[in-house]
Amino acid sequence: MEFLLVNGPGLLFYLFAALAVLSAILVVSLRNPMYSAFALLVSFLAVAALFFLLHAEFLAVVQIFVYGGGIMVLFLFVIMLVNLHRIQEAEIYGMQWPAALLLAVMLIGLVSWVVARVQFSPANLAPATLVSVDGEVVGNVQAVAWQLFQQYLLPFEIASLFLLVAMIGAVVLARKD
Amino acid sequence: MFEITTNHYLVLSAMLFVIGLVGILTRRNMIVVLMSIELVLNSVNLNLAAFSYQYSDLTGQIMGVFVIAVAAGEAAIGLAILVGLYRLRGTTSLDHASELKG
Numbered sequence: 001m002e003f004l005l006v007n008g009p010g011l012l013f014y015l016f017a018a019l020a021v022l023s024a025i026l027v028v029s030l031r032n033p034m035y036s037a038f039a040l041l042v043s044f045l046a047v048a049a050l051f052f053l054l055h056a057e058f059l060a061v062v063q064i065f066v067y068g069g070g071i072m073v074l075f076l077f078v079i080m081l082v083n084l085h086r087i088q089e090a091e092i093y094g095m096q097w098p099a100a101l102l103l104a105v106m107l108i109g110l111v112s113w114v115v116a117r118v119q120f121s122p123a124n125l126a127p128a129t130l131v132s133v134d135g136e137v138v139g140n141v142q143a144v145a146w147q148l149f150q151q152y153l154l155p156f157e158i159a160s161l162f163l164l165v166a167m168i169g170a171v172v173l174a175r176k177d
Numbered sequence: 178m179f180e181i182t183t184n185h186y187l188v189l190s191a192m193l194f195v196i197g198l199v200g201i202l203t204r205r206n207m208i209v210v211l212m213s214i215e216l217v218l219n220s221v222n223l224n225l226a227a228f229s230y231q232y233s234d235l236t237g238q239i240m241g242v243f244v245i246a247v248a249a250g251e252a253a254i255g256l257a258i259l260v261g262l263y264r265l266r267g268t269t270s271l272d273h274a275s276e277l278k279g
Contacts, residue, residue: 010179017189024193024216028200033208040212047193047219054186056226059241063222066245071215071252078256079208082263093203094272100202104195111191120183120231129233140238147235148242159246166250173257 009053016053020046031092037075044068055130057140186227193220207262207269211255218248 004011019042026039044067051060131139133146148156193216200213222241229237259269266273 007179010181013181013185014179017185021189021192021196024196027209027212027216028196028204033206033212036209036212040215043193043216044219047223050186050189050223051226053181054226054230056229056238056241059222059226059238059245062242062245063219066249067215067219071249074252074256075208075212078259081260082208082269092205092209094205097203100199103202104199107198108191108195111195112188115184115187115191118184122182130229130235130238143235144238144242148239152239155243159243163246163250166253170253170257173254174260 013050013053016046016049019043020050033079034076037072037079040075041068041072044072055140058144183227183231186223190220190224190227193217193223205270205272207259207271207274210271211252211259214255215248215252218244218251 023039023042023046027036027043030036030039044063048060048063048068051057051063128137129143131137131143133143197213197216197220200216201210204210204213222244225237225241225244227237229235229241262274263269
């Protein structure tokens with residue numbers, strides 16, 4: 001019990017990190033896109049749990065809503081729309097897969113090599129600025145909202161315009177003509 | 178013993194990024210390629226959140242919200258293009274979309 005209390009966050013990190021990586025590998029390697037979509041959902045939820053560990057509660061909930069809800073429904077809807085039973089793939093990978101795999105291993109080696117050489121000072125355990133507005137502790141959602149509507153108001157409005165353009169574009173692209 | 182630093186998150190994020198990159202580069206089915214793009218964007222978000230925690234700065238989380246918005250728009254447009262490709266060719270394989278090949 002003592003061990004769990006002391007090492008809880010670390011154990012949770014390893015649990016959800018393993019879950020995220022394994023399900024990500026399943027997304028890329030499974031033959032049926034429907035199974036890939038469900039593995040993708042598991043990966044999203046595991047990353048959402050990691051956001052909770054990182055004191056990014058708002059981001060975690062948005063991740064579950066938008067990725068786990070919206071984008072996943074969009075994927076499943078399109079998979080049902082395109083009737084995969086008629087599509088028989090002999091080979092799910094293109095012929096360039098050895099080069100891609102080599103490149104990927106080299107990239108992850110490079111990134112790990114660089115990260116191993118960087119030392120960060122230990123992050124503070126109760127990050128006050130992530131949950132407070134003007135020194136008053138109010139919670140992560142209100143702190144994010146405060147910043148978003150004060151300092152980042154213009155990018156926020158541009159993002160809403162972008163979503164409008166994306167919606168109109170999707171409707172125009174997908175309609176029957 | 179199980180102390181977690183920002184470096185752990187960076188390595189995890191790099192692993193997710195590379196897995197997504199392999200999916201984008203190797204898979205023939207466009208649906209799975211789009212899912213791999215989502216994996217890559219998600220790993221970027223993890224990185225932003227990790228640095229936000231490291232430096233106790235909310236900017237990283239706000240950038241993460243914007244990345245999620247862009248990912249949602251990208252998924253909608255990509256899947257609309259996929260439906261168009263399926264109507265035109267009767268398949269979702271990217272090998273059949275080779276008009277621009279030299």
